[in-house]
Amino acid sequence: MRDETNLHIETLTIHGGQSPEPTTGAVMPPIFQTSTYAQRAPGEHKGYEYSRTDNPTRHKLEANLASLDGARYGLAFASGMAAITTIMMLLREGDHVVAMDDLYGGTVRLFEQVLRQFGLDFTYVDMTNPDNLDAALQPNTRIVWVETPTNPLLKIVDLAAVTAKAHAAGALVVCDNTFLSPYFQRPLEFGVDMVLYSTTKYLNGHSDVVGGAIVTNHEDLFQRLKFLQNAVGAVPGPMDCWLTLRGIKTLHVRMDRHQANAMRIAEWLEAHPKVRRVYYPGLPSHPQHELAVRQQRGFGGMVTALLDTDLEGTRRFLSAVRLFTLAESLGGVESLIEHPAIMTHASLPPERRAALGIGDSLVRLSIGIEHVDDLIADLEQALATI
Numbered sequence: 133m134r135d136e137t138n139l140h141i142e143t144l145t146i147h148g149g150q151s152p153e154p155t156t157g158a159v160m161p162p163i164f165q166t167s168t169y170a171q172r173a174p175g176e177h178k179g180y181e182y183s184r185t186d187n188p189t190r191h192k193l194e195a196n197l198a199s200l201d202g203a204r205y206g207l208a209f210a211s212g213m214a215a216i217t218t219i220m221m222l223l224r225e226g227d228h229v230v231a232m233d234d235l236y237g238g239t240v241r242l243f244e245q246v247l248r249q250f251g252l253d254f255t256y257v258d259m260t261n262p263d264n265l266d267a268a269l270q271p272n273t274r275i276v277w278v279e280t281p282t283n284p285l286l287k288i289v290d291l292a293a294v295t296a297k298a299h300a301a302g303a304l305v306v307c308d309n310t311f312l313s314p315y316f317q318r319p320l321e322f323g324v325d326m327v328l329y330s331t332t333k334y335l336n337g338h339s340d341v342v343g344g345a346i347v348t349n350h351e352d353l354f355q356r357l358k359f360l361q362n363a364v365g366a367v368p369g370p371m372d373c374w375l376t377l378r379g380i381k382t383l384h385v386r387m388d389r390h391q392a393n394a395m396r397i398a399e400w401l402e403a404h405p406k407v408r409r410v411y412y413p414g415l416p417s418h419p420q421h422e423l424a425v426r427q428q429r430g431f432g433g434m435v436t437a438l439l440d441t442d443l444e445g446t447r448r449f450l451s452a453v454r455l456f457t458l459a460e461s462l463g464g465v466e467s468l469i470e471h472p473a474i475m476t477h478a479s480l481p482p483e484r485r486a487a488l489g490i491g492d493s494l495v496r497l498s499i500g501i502e503h504v505d506d507l508i509a510d511l512e513q514a515l516a517t518i
């Protein structure tokens with residue numbers, strides 16, 4: 133296998149962990165759509181026994197994902213939530229987790245409505261000030277769970293500072309890096325132990341697969357997670373692995389355009405009289421703009437805006453967009469828009485939403501890679517309905 137340590141991520145998206153298929157020379161790995169593998173004699177096989185345990189198409193995706201983060205190990209899962217669940221299976225009854233307060237809604241639901249029943253305990257803190265961790269860390273804290281930038285308010289967490297505190301307390305750090313992808317942020321470089329992805333979003337990028345991944349440099353964690361991947365069984369099918377591998381090949385090209393469009397739209401929205409506030413880490417007005425510049429290679433394609441209207445006006449605006457699709461999810465080539473309070477963050481209790489600042493006139497935009505002038509024209513005509 134070629135040495136990949138000096139290759140740029142723009143090359144690794146295409147070549148990382150890949151080599152032509154040995155029998156035919158096929159440049160793309162075949163979709164090994166098989167559940168089981170012939171053995172010559174009992175226990176005598178070519179390294180593949182059953183596809184929950186090992187599948188060659190999945191292995192190609194896992195090697196590629198690991199390369200993007202400069203990681204030694206990668207594991208693919210049936211969804212982002214499946215990957216998160218598998219990480220949480222590292223814990224046992226009585227263990228404690230400290231998590232960022234502004235977290236993906238599905239993660240909060242898993243923690244609060246599923247994992248609490250198994251005797252795990254969770255504390256949520258605003259880690260934009262890492263000192264808030266001091267009071268939250270306990271002797272039984274095993275994991276510090278970080279998301280940066282957060283969803284939907286795009287708050288930034290200082291990964292090096294949080295990791296130093298967590299490690300001093302004997303806890304592992306997981307970073308959900310779904311919003312930036314490895315192209316814009318590589319958390320392992322700041323000491324993070326495991327990086328989590330919903331590959332459904334930017335990595336696959338085409339809104340046609342649900343998938344998840346974990347990458348790590350720790351041999352012991354990898355071995356345990358690999359055991360759990362097989363034991364728990366939340367694995368992706370070969371076709372989905374192949375589609376994701378195909379999507380990743382253009383990750384860098386897509387991310388550059390997502391970001392260029394997002395920057396233009398964030399600036400345009402900030403100057404618009406019907407917009408009260410814009411949240412985008414690339415804007416100098418973002419309270420943590422400097423941390424974003426230091427920690428990230430780019431600012432991503434997500435923009436959140438507080439409109440100068442009430443719930444009714446916001447509903448009118450969201451129904452008036454034509455090019456933007458009103459839909460949950462993010463990170464695809466097409467632009468999406470959504471209402472966090474009613475849609476993605478509806479499972480949060482209203483007082484929690486209010487405390488976080490997720491109000492009735494807040495909208496979240498996943499900026500696609502269309503021509504930015506067409507996107508702005510669409511927002512302009514929709515804002516005129518307010």
Ligand SMILES: *Cc1c(COP(=O)(O)O)cnc(C)c1O
Pocket residue numbers: 211212213214236238239279283308310311329330331332333342343344
């Ligand atoms: C979508 C998402 C998840 C969950 O991933 P699925 O693939 O939908 O299961 C987790 N974290 C973040 C930040 C997400 O956006």
